[in-house]
Amino acid sequence: MSAVDHPAPRREIRERFGFLRRSYAMLVKEFIQLKRDRVSFAMIVMLPVMQLMLFGYAINTTPRHLPSAVLLQEDSDLARSILKALENTAYFRFLYEVHDVDDFDNLLKSGKVLFGVEIPRGFERAVRRGDKPALLVAADATDPVAASAAIGSLGMIVQTALKHDLYIGDPPEMPFEIRAHARYNPAAASSLNIVPGLVGTILTMTMLIFTALSVTREVERGTMESLLSMPIKPVEVMLGKIIPYVLVGFVQAFLIISIGVGLFGVPVLGSLVLLALLSTLFITTNLSIGYTISTLVQNQLQAMQMSMMFFLPSILLSGFMFPFAGMPAWAQYLGEALPLTHYLRIVRAIMLKGATMQNLHFDTLALAALMLLAMTIAVTRFRRTLD
Amino acid sequence: MSGGNGIAIDVKGLTKSFGGREVVHDLSMQVKRGSIYGFLGPNGSGKTTTIRILCGLLTPDSGEGTCLGYDIRRDAEKIKRQVGYMTQRFSLYQDLSVRENLEFVARLYGVTDARGAARDMIRRLGLSGREEQLAGELSGGWKQRLALGACTLPNPQLLLLDEPTAGVDPKARRDFWNEIHALAAEGLTVLVSTHYMDEAERCHEIAYIAYGYLLAHGTVEEVIAKSALTTYTVTGEGLNELAAALSGKPGIDMVAPFGSSLHVSGRDVPALEASIASWREKGGLRWQQSQPSLEDVFIELMGRSKDNFQ
Numbered sequence: 001m002s003a004v005d006h007p008a009p010r011r012e013i014r015e016r017f018g019f020l021r022r023s024y025a026m027l028v029k030e031f032i033q034l035k036r037d038r039v040s041f042a043m044i045v046m047l048p049v050m051q052l053m054l055f056g057y058a059i060n061t062t063p064r065h066l067p068s069a070v071l072l073q074e075d076s077d078l079a080r081s082i083l084k085a086l087e088n089t090a091y092f093r094f095l096y097e098v099h100d101v102d103d104f105d106n107l108l109k110s111g112k113v114l115f116g117v118e119i120p121r122g123f124e125r126a127v128r129r130g131d132k133p134a135l136l137v138a139a140d141a142t143d144p145v146a147a148s149a150a151i152g153s154l155g156m157i158v159q160t161a162l163k164h165d166l167y168i169g170d171p172p173e174m175p176f177e178i179r180a181h182a183r184y185n186p187a188a189a190s191s192l193n194i195v196p197g198l199v200g201t202i203l204t205m206t207m208l209i210f211t212a213l214s215v216t217r218e219v220e221r222g223t224m225e226s227l228l229s230m231p232i233k234p235v236e237v238m239l240g241k242i243i244p245y246v247l248v249g250f251v252q253a254f255l256i257i258s259i260g261v262g263l264f265g266v267p268v269l270g271s272l273v274l275l276a277l278l279s280t281l282f283i284t285t286n287l288s289i290g291y292t293i294s295t296l297v298q299n300q301l302q303a304m305q306m307s308m309m310f311f312l313p314s315i316l317l318s319g320f321m322f323p324f325a326g327m328p329a330w331a332q333y334l335g336e337a338l339p340l341t342h343y344l345r346i347v348r349a350i351m352l353k354g355a356t357m358q359n360l361h362f363d364t365l366a367l368a369a370l371m372l373l374a375m376t377i378a379v380t381r382f383r384r385t386l387d
Numbered sequence: 388m389s390g391g392n393g394i395a396i397d398v399k400g401l402t403k404s405f406g407g408r409e410v411v412h413d414l415s416m417q418v419k420r421g422s423i424y425g426f427l428g429p430n431g432s433g434k435t436t437t438i439r440i441l442c443g444l445l446t447p448d449s450g451e452g453t454c455l456g457y458d459i460r461r462d463a464e465k466i467k468r469q470v471g472y473m474t475q476r477f478s479l480y481q482d483l484s485v486r487e488n489l490e491f492v493a494r495l496y497g498v499t500d501a502r503g504a505a506r507d508m509i510r511r512l513g514l515s516g517r518e519e520q521l522a523g524e525l526s527g528g529w530k531q532r533l534a535l536g537a538c539t540l541p542n543p544q545l546l547l548l549d550e551p552t553a554g555v556d557p558k559a560r561r562d563f564w565n566e567i568h569a570l571a572a573e574g575l576t577v578l579v580s581t582h583y584m585d586e587a588e589r590c591h592e593i594a595y596i597a598y599g600y601l602l603a604h605g606t607v608e609e610v611i612a613k614s615a616l617t618t619y620t621v622t623g624e625g626l627n628e629l630a631a632a633l634s635g636k637p638g639i640d641m642v643a644p645f646g647s648s649l650h651v652s653g654r655d656v657p658a659l660e661a662s663i664a665s666w667r668e669k670g671g672l673r674w675q676q677s678q679p680s681l682e683d684v685f686i687e688l689m690g691r692s693k694d695n696f697q
Contacts, residue, residue, distance in 0.1 A: 221478075221480075221481065222474065222476045222477070222478045223478050223479070223480055224478075225444065225474045225476075225478050226472065226473075226474050226478035226479070226537075227478075228444055229442050229443070229444055229467060229470070229472040229474075230467060230492070230495050230496065231464060231467040231468045231495065231496060232495055385443070385444055385445055385446060386439060386444050386445055387445055387446055
């Protein structure tokens with residue numbers, strides 16, 4: 001009816017500058033859509049600012065306060081002085097004092113400490129006699145960057161520190177020998193550090209994306225509406241979406257590790273079964289987090305952005321690129337909340353140190369806790385109606 | 388059978404708002420078991436929202452009622468098992484084949500022998516030979532037929548069809564309606580929303596909803612009778628000028644062209660007669676008083692409700 005009542009006046013169509021006109025029309029449309037998508041808009045600002053602040057302050061390639069342990073086989077003044085001197089350098093922080101070799105090895109193997117100083121029995125007496133005994137220093141060289149700086153500075157530190165204790169005369173001569181032992185990676189080959197790390201990083205990236213898009217895809221394609229009208233529960237949807245990718249992730253992990261072993265000569269000292277089991281746990285944790293993202297966002301673009309938000313800190317704060325021990329405490333706490341941090345410890349420990357489940361309780365539990373947390377959020381956040 | 392009182396849907400005072408805008412207003416309706424209930428109304432009138440409330444996809448702000456004897460608020464899960472909902476937009480998986488889609492639905496509802504059930508449905512739908520084709524590659528008519536098949540597969544008691552025949556050719560539309568009548572004959576209750584008047588006339592009962600208000604309901608004859616509309620059909624030359632001249636005149640509620648004729652309708656008969664009097668004498672035009680069509684009634688209702696509610 002209205003078409004009869006109010007015929008629209010005919011407007012002229014201009015042909016000049018058609019290219020610019022059409023580009024402009026497209027540009028206006030894109031801006032409007034961008035403005036409507038509030039979350040994306042916020043991410044455009046938040047992503048760079050947050051990431052820059054976060055990583056700018058957190059990343060430090062010369063690690064400080066490396067978690068360390070001392071194996072004291074004699075309790076002498078000299079031993080105390082040396083420890084004090086080491087601690088004063090801010091390179092080391094002595095967390096454990098043990099008297100048994102097994103405990104000492106265990107601490108290193110589980111990754112609780114990166115550094116160990118062993119003061120052998122009869123050390124002080126040997127020094128006084130001028131026997132030049134050996135002070136053993138064991139470093140976890142699975143992360144060569146973290147270890148090498150500390151080892152390098154060791155000699156000088158001890159020398160200057162002991163000068164005023166009159167153990168060292170003038171001209172300075174070391175009354176004992178420092179024997180540094182780079183454990184697990186004596187050649188400090190970076191591939192030994194990087195390859196196991198890559199297993200975790202690649203898995204994080206691929207797993208996250210797989211599930212991060214899964215719910216939004218259903219919403220965008222319109223299939224969610226009929227899915228919701230059918231008798232299926234949120235947990236069932238989640239499990240159905242996660243499980244196929246556990247298999248995919250498993251194949252992927254197998255591929256990366258095979259290449260690492262075959263081409264880069266990375267050893268697998270520990271149990272393959274344990275590695276497979278804990279890798280599966282890690283894969284499932286990442287898939288759950290991806291799925292959680294998927295229930296939080298409105299479209300696929302947001303899902304990708306949020307995945308990036310999660311992925312970048314995973315790379316930078318987990319100890320993959322930069323030594324974990326070098327980060328300030330707050331950044332370390334943040335790192336502890338990332339599954340990759342725990343998996344890196346696990347995968348490095350199993351492959352390079354031959355660690356067993358005994359050494360990996362904490363990181364395994366942390367992964368499981370993160371997985372359950374993600375799943376709980378996902379199930380509660382999953383919208384059962386279209387309200 | 389649950390709620391065996393012969394009523395499939397019984398709701399009172401349903402209200403639903405989105406972002407402060409009331410989409411469904413105090414809606415009450417009853418649908419008999421085994422009947423085909425047509426849901427009509429302009430776009431954005433609240434048809435889809437009402438259907439979604441009935442199958443538990445939306446929670447009403449207020450109002451109550453039962454669907455197949457289950458409370459629509461508390462028993463959404465039970466309702467979902469007994470209801471087949473065909474969405475307005477094709478919502479099966481485009482990247483799954485016909486067979487895979489049907490098997491998925493069958494498994495979700497726990498149909499025993501999902502493969503067999505899917506195979507039977509493919510045969511019933513006449514999709515044999517196409518079972519491995521991806522659903523996204525089917526033509527509009529086949530897609531809609533597949534969607535109907537998917538929602539009847541788990542043997543529901545109630546079908547909710549949201550504009551199932553939009554954009555489908557007349558032959559496919561007729562086949563579709565034959566299928567719906569066959570299903571209703573088997574005892575299924577069908578609630579179907581549509582814009583097509585010929586489809587409305589194929590329903591046992593219809594309801595007209597506009598701007599969230601249920602304006603009329605009953606059989607087609609009842610709705611037409613209740614409208615108290617008087618309609619003249621005009622044929623001849625210069626109908627465009629006549630339409631322009633008559634619209635808005637006192638007593639004339641509606642002027643609508645129908646092919647080579649023009650329908651002029653109004654409820655106030657004396658005023659209508661007065662307004663058209665001068666035109667009736669004019670040569671070249673043939674005036675005939677006729678029964679208003681369902682479309683006349685609806686367009687008039689729509690125009691009226693617009694004045695009242697917008």
